[in-house]
Amino acid sequence: MRRQAGFALIELMIVLVIIGTLASVAIPTYKNYIQDAANNACILEANIYARKVYTDIQLRKRAIDIPAPIAKACNVINNSEKVVTMTSFVSNARSPGNATITCDLNAGTPCSITALSP
Secondary structure (H helix, E strand, O other): OOOOOOOOOOHHHHHHHHHHHHHHHHHHHHHHHHHHHHHHHHHHHHHHHHHHHHHHHHHOOOOHHHOOOOOOEEEEEHOOOOOOOEEEEEEEEEOOOEEEEEEHHHHHOEEEEEOOOO
């Protein structure tokens, strides 16, 4: 009698169940990972802009010499308007991020996530 080569249907079904189970755990974890990465990139970008503006204001640079924000990781920084006084401003992370980030120049430029949208 000759032995058949290959896999039985039950073996293939077990493999598919295992792959499906792993995917159901991995996909949400990956989604959270890329969302956190987008939020962190925006907070870094907002921090860099806040530190630049804070330094320029401390050096008493003219308002015309202070740069407007250029958002790449953030969807928008301070509605694309330049910051020329010691104040706070808001940034929103670009998709897939979901964070609203507030930077307070009066506190010395720390930026933090103040809200997460669903």
